[in-house]
Amino acid sequence: MHVALLIAFLLLGAGTQSSSQNAPAAAQSLTPQQVLEQAREAAAHSHLDQAMTLLNTLPAGPNELVGVERLRGLILYQKEQLPDAEVAFELAVLQDPNDHESLEMQGVTLYRLGRPADAIPILEKAHTTVSNANIDPQYVLGLCYTDTKRYDDARRAFAAQFGFGSDSAEAYLIAARLFLRREFADEAQRFAAKAVEINPSLPLAHELLGEVALAKADLSLAVKELEAERKLNPLNGLMYDRLGDAYVRNGQFEEARQALNKAILLEPNATGPYILLGEALVKLGDPIQALHYLKRAASMDPGNSVVHNIMGQAYRSLGQMAEANREYKMAVEIQHKNDPKPAQAR
Numbered sequence: 001m002h003v004a005l006l007i008a009f010l011l012l013g014a015g016t017q018s019s020s021q022n023a024p025a026a027a028q029s030l031t032p033q034q035v036l037e038q039a040r041e042a043a044a045h046s047h048l049d050q051a052m053t054l055l056n057t058l059p060a061g062p063n064e065l066v067g068v069e070r071l072r073g074l075i076l077y078q079k080e081q082l083p084d085a086e087v088a089f090e091l092a093v094l095q096d097p098n099d100h101e102s103l104e105m106q107g108v109t110l111y112r113l114g115r116p117a118d119a120i121p122i123l124e125k126a127h128t129t130v131s132n133a134n135i136d137p138q139y140v141l142g143l144c145y146t147d148t149k150r151y152d153d154a155r156r157a158f159a160a161q162f163g164f165g166s167d168s169a170e171a172y173l174i175a176a177r178l179f180l181r182r183e184f185a186d187e188a189q190r191f192a193a194k195a196v197e198i199n200p201s202l203p204l205a206h207e208l209l210g211e212v213a214l215a216k217a218d219l220s221l222a223v224k225e226l227e228a229e230r231k232l233n234p235l236n237g238l239m240y241d242r243l244g245d246a247y248v249r250n251g252q253f254e255e256a257r258q259a260l261n262k263a264i265l266l267e268p269n270a271t272g273p274y275i276l277l278g279e280a281l282v283k284l285g286d287p288i289q290a291l292h293y294l295k296r297a298a299s300m301d302p303g304n305s306v307v308h309n310i311m312g313q314a315y316r317s318l319g320q321m322a323e324a325n326r327e328y329k330m331a332v333e334i335q336h337k338n339d340p341k342p343a344q345a346r
Helices: 003-011 025-029 032-044 048-055 068-078 082-095 100-112 116-129 135-147 151-162 169-181 185-198 205-215 219-232 237-249 253-266 271-283 287-300 305-317 321-335
Strands: none
Touching: 032 048, 032 068, 048 068, 068 082, 068 100, 082 100, 100 116, 100 135, 116 135, 135 151, 135 169, 151 169, 151 185, 169 185, 169 205, 185 205, 205 219, 205 237, 219 237, 237 253, 237 271, 253 271, 271 287, 271 305, 287 305, 305 321
C-alpha cells in the first residue's frame, strides 16, 4: 500500500470501514514476516481492526520488523488517531532512516495536528531525499509555509507541485489562488498583482484580483479587474458570475443582467448566476422573469434561504402577498433550521 497513492485521499480525512474480524489463530504459526504480510493485506481491504490485531501479535522493541510501525501509522491515520499515528511514523523513520514514505506521512500528520512549524523540516527532508517526489507532501509543505507566513517559500513549493518556474507569473498566481482559499486576502492580492506585473495577459489573474476586491467590498475595483479579465478570457463562465455579482452589489443591474445571462449559458448547472440574475431582474422591475430563474435555482438548491428571500421580493412586487409571505417564512425556517432547540419540558 504505497503512500504515494494514498496521501491525497488520506489528507481529506476520509473515513474507512473497519472489520470486527479478529486475527486468525493460525497466525500464531506463521513467521513474523508472514504475519506482517497478512496485516498489509487486511489493511488494503479496509479491515483496519483485523490488521491492527495482527500487528499487535508481533514482537516490539529492538526485535520489531521494519515496516510494522509504518503500517501501524497508516492504520492509525485512517482511524483519525493522529497523535498515535505521528508516534508510529516517527518510530518507523528511526528504524529505517530511508523510509521516505513514513517521513512524508509524519509531516502530513503533524500538519493535520496543527503543528506546521514542526512539519516543515520533516517535509523538506522528505522532498529533498525522495528522487521521485510526491506532489501531495509538496502541497502540504506549501500549506505549512503559508500558515507560518513564509509566503515566498509557499510560492516556490506550490510552483514545484505544478511544474511552474518558481519566479514565473504562474507561480505567483497559483500561490495567490491558494492564499485566497485560506483567507489570506492581502497576500493573495499582492501575489496576483505580481503575476499581472510579470505577465499582463495571464488568464485568471485579473479574475482573482476581482474576487479579492469583492471580498473587501471594493466594488469599483472588482468591476475594473473583472472587466479586464473579460477582455482576456471571454468564455470564462465563473468570471461572468463574479462580474454579475459585482454589478449587482454596485447597483448596475442592467450590466449585471447581461453578464449573468452569459454566466448561465456557460455554466448552466451553477446556482449562483440564477440567483443573482433573479435579484437583478427584480431590481429592474421584471419580477415575472425573475421568478423563472429563481424557481430554477430553488429546484437546484432547495435549502438556499437567499433564493426564497428574493422570491418573496418578486412575489411582493407582483402584489401576491400570500406567496411572498410563504417564501419569506421558508427563508427564515431554513436560516434557523440548525439552531439549538430548547429541551422539552418533562
